[in-house]
Amino acid sequence: MSNVPVPTVLLSRYFSHLKMNNWSSATIARRDYVLTKFIAWSSERGIDSVIEFTPELLAAYRRWLYHYRSERTGKPLKFCTQASYLKTVCGWCQWLTEQGWIGADPSTKVEVPKQEQRLPSSHLSIDEVEMLLSSVDLTTPTGLRDRAILELLYATGMRRGELIKLQLDDINHESGLAIIRQGKGRKDRVVPTGKRALEWLCKYLHDGRPTLVDEDTQVIFLTSRGNVFHPVNLSQLVKSYLTAAGITKPGSCHMLRHTAATLMLEGGADLRSIQTLLGHEQLNTTQIYTHVSINRLRDVHDKTHPGAKDRPPQSDPNKPDDKPTE
Template sequence: MSQVPLPTVLLSRYFSYLKMNNWSTNTLSRRDYVLNKFISWSSERGIDTVTEITSDLLAAYRRWLYHYRNERTGKPLKFCTQASYLSTVAHWLGWLNEQGWIETDPSTNLELPKEEQRLPSSHLTIDEIEALLSSVDLTTPTGLRDRAILELLYATGMRRAELIALKLDDINHESGLAMIRQGKGRKDRVVPTGKRALQWLMKYLHDGRPALIAEDTQVIFLTTRGNAFHPVTLSQLVRSYLTASGITKPGSCHMLRHTTATLMLEGGADLRSIQTLLGHEQLNTTQIYTHVSIKRLREVHDKTHPGSKDRPPQSDPNKSDDKPTE
């Protein structure tokens, strides 16, 4: 085999390949971080070329990920994060093998850790949602903006990045629909805004947004500098309103997304509709909300389970003779 370029050079070629195949900017950014982390870790152990990467090295890397602890919090990496790191490295090694830079793929038999089946993060009750929405000061342009943001996140269940990317032309005021362009997986979808959210959005566009515009832009939600929001800034904004409302549940923008799905499911929405609204590619991603929504299960249980019927007991459970013996 001819002389192999440095890993960083091959990494650059790999990302050119991904870009040609229309991988999203966010995915490229995450993979760049993960792969540079792996290359740096390998270099610290004397691995300077991709031909030196072996299955034993990958097994050692997996052990390192398992034992890694965050320097600030002391917490380990979640198993889903470990699996993501390893699968990213494996994809790169598979590409290197396909391109002929390595003779065999050392990740072929790499076993990924089993991911946890976690419930979604906390969701808000209807009363908590109303308290959150009512906490906004509506006398300022930023207040009108913030009310519209909260209303739209709650009404549509859209992701934080999707709301940030909304343009003026993405809202159909007559039909009350919002076009989410290039959402996760680079897929477009149309979602209903709901009457109330649309009214607050219209009020913000008419009375609030003109005071925030610094230059010509089609972005709907603007900061005080007239720019689009940074994702972290938007999360901090939503979190500040949750705190002001006395809500201590962990979460921010994504908690409103969970709230939308959970309350709709409790209200009788079917999973397919929620899947379409949230933009989930697979239905099993949406099905996790069935573990959170207990209201309908309780109703069915009360209607169908013999033990839940309000029947006169055969014997009085409070009488000593009927109590179980110890």
């Protein structure tokens, strides 16, 4: 144990282990961000070796996460963020123990905070979706591209990262299906595009994309410089159209994903189908949409609840007569 490498070296070995086990680059990048900050936090407290990782140190780290406030906003970390950070550190500690770098896993007694069951972010009504789509200038190649992006996000409910990676061969124009390769969890899935979205996609591919292509690439959606979209830039693009349409609800690409799921559920879709469309691994992730499908609940309430309908008031024998005495 006296020759234990410094934490950063072991961290590099840990990421090599994850890569060998086919973990996604996005997951590794997130863990790199969290664990690099944890190492810096530990170093500030005089901890320069993993053999000094103790239950007391991790308990102090959990307290620090709880009391941390953003320098920019002054707000605390959300409990889901705290839980994510702690789970990442615990995962690394478990690996260090399995590899023999530390004698006992210091994370076994770490209590991860419970996560809130939050509703999804805002979703659009059908009228708001049409307002959004009609706000695009269709006289330019980028306008055709943007209309196809909005249509596809709305029709398929795919994530922004999934849309960014779409390639020409991923669209089957005959069947109207799109193959989403290596989505969340590195899983492929097939989703219907819908007739309207496919028509706008074809128009973009025929009249818009050829003017944007700067080099040989199979990626469908390109920036005005012919590059692949960065996720932040795509979110900003969608947000700009929401603003132009006069929609002030918070959200961007993910709001269109929520919109697709919510409107389908209100239209009668079953949860299993929505789960497949969105690529959720667990059904309980999809079930949260039942809480925002208020129109269906309102209809059921109006039809079945005895207090929902207008009825003539019943006389109460214990209530004094309001008629004035003569």
